[in-house]
Amino acid sequence: MTTTTTPGQTLVLYHAWASSASRKVRMCLHEKGLAFDAKIVDLNKFEHHADWYKKLNPSGIVPALMVNGHPLVESNFINEFLDETYPTPPLRPTDPMLLHDMRLWGKYIDDTCLPAIQKHNWMHHFHPMAREWSDAEL
Missing domain, CATH: 3.40.30.10 (Glutaredoxin)
Known part of the structure; x- marks a missing residue:
């Protein structure tokens, strides 16, 4: 590349x-x-x-x-x-309907999928660490 x-x-x-x-x-x-x-x-x-x-x-x-x-x-x-x-290569569709659909999928990922991943990451990674912290550290 x-x-x-x-x-x-x-x-x-x-x-x-x-x-x-x-x-x-x-x-x-x-x-x-x-x-x-x-x-x-x-x-x-x-x-x-x-x-x-x-x-x-x-x-x-x-x-x-x-x-x-x-x-x-x-x-x-x-x-x-x-x-x-940097228009080359283009990563978004030029058709307005397809661009709408792309943005809709992006919103779904940001609003639905990512919060689920973040909750999982907190529970399995940060929560165990946080149990060891003092009130001042939290």
């Missing part, structure tokens, strides 16, 4: 490997063959709530994509930006 970026364009992805939203953006970047610098945000250390990350994304949610020093947030919006900025 060849990698391309707009001349002078710098892409830095702040992401977490276990994050489904981060995975969506990584897939888009790779499908488009875009060169980017990847920075891991350690969710186990709650780096997404650290001051340095909250400057990128005040909501503390991964991923965030820095484009020439400007932070972009929300995975669906990041992917739309990438598809509009």
Whole structure:
């Protein structure tokens, strides 16, 4: 796969490997063959709530994509930006009805599927760790 970026364009992805939203953006970047610098945000250390990350994304949610020093947030919006900025190969349909259907599926995944995954991740990963924390740490 060849990698391309707009001349002078710098892409830095702040992401977490276990994050489904981060995975969506990584897939888009790779499908488009875009060169980017990847920075891991350690969710186990709650780096997404650290001051340095909250400057990128005040909501503390991964991923965030820095484009020439400007932070972009929300995975669906990041992917739309990438598809509009780097149109080849196109990742969205041009037909308005198909685009509607694509967005409907994206909403279903975000509103239904991802919350189920997040609940599972909390119960099997973070909840056991949280039992060991003091009230101050919680």
